[in-house]
Amino acid sequence: MRPEEFNSKDYLPHGYYPWPDLISPHAEQMGKDMDGWIDNDYTFLTEEQREKYKRMKLHICTARMWPDLTYEQSIPCNRFMLQYVAFDDQVENSSLEEIQQLRDRCTAILKGDQPRPEENAIYQHMALIRDEFRALMPxxxxxxxxxxxxQSVRYGIELEYPYKIAQRPPSLTLFKTIREYSVLMRPYLIFGEIESGLVLPEHIFEHIVVQKIISHMTLVIAWQNDIHSLPKEMAKGTEVFNLVFVLQQQYNLSLEDACKEAFRIHNEEMAELLTLHTEYREFGEYQEHVDKFFYYAGVGIQGVNTFYLQTERYLHGGVGFAWPEEGRTANIQANGG
Structure with missing residues (x-):
């Protein structure tokens, strides 16, 4: 199989997962909101990058992953979708020290620090996200x-860094460990608690079965992402953090065989997730909370798959991706430049 013959929908078509495929009734307004943020606030990006982010229609990812949010609830979730995606994309050429500084500054803002006037939308929107979530959630x-x-930045983006610099993948075992965090899905999965209105108490959330369910769900989305993003990453030529590339490297597989194996691993992860939820039913009065958490996260898995099939973000050749520009990595660190 030649790279240009690869089509992710041959593996993960619409409706692949056992949850409903839904979309928020507020999707149109969410799109208008996001385009406004890109045009008016994300001015540290180039005009070409801003146009590409608008064409990606990231608000559809929000609308499909969490379709039952009220419009008020959707605002910080949609805002975070753009903020986190831009964060991840634009640190691609940053040093480890720059990534660490960005992580620490964003975390400090989430905990209560106020962004300085000269700090760009990455920081300004993080403060808005914080305030909006605090108004909605306990x-x-x-x-x-x-x-x-x-956690996702510290143990995901940062642990990827030495392998990306060396342009060599880790072993499959270590890759799976890091990829669970570098897919950056853990913060998103708990948005289902906003939809359901059932926040898992700490002793339930920290239960080993719930944590394992979250681990499986995160990895299902990681393998899903690696399959859908493959056309963009093949175009880059230097990407190593994709399951298909790791399998090729470790087992000397052809592209076609590596894709088949990646799909098998995805399906195995999915089967373990469903089995675990079905078999362990010992949460007593909190079983409904866990079931709702599982359902809304499942709708998210279905929804993000549909988004991947519709977005321009992962087009062949990487033409739809807002690649960070050489020499502009400092722009994400401070002003709106």
Missing amino acids: EIWVERFIYYFY
């Missing part, structure tokens, strides 16, 4: 969100 949930944000 403190236990906000602390959970902050921790998952920190």
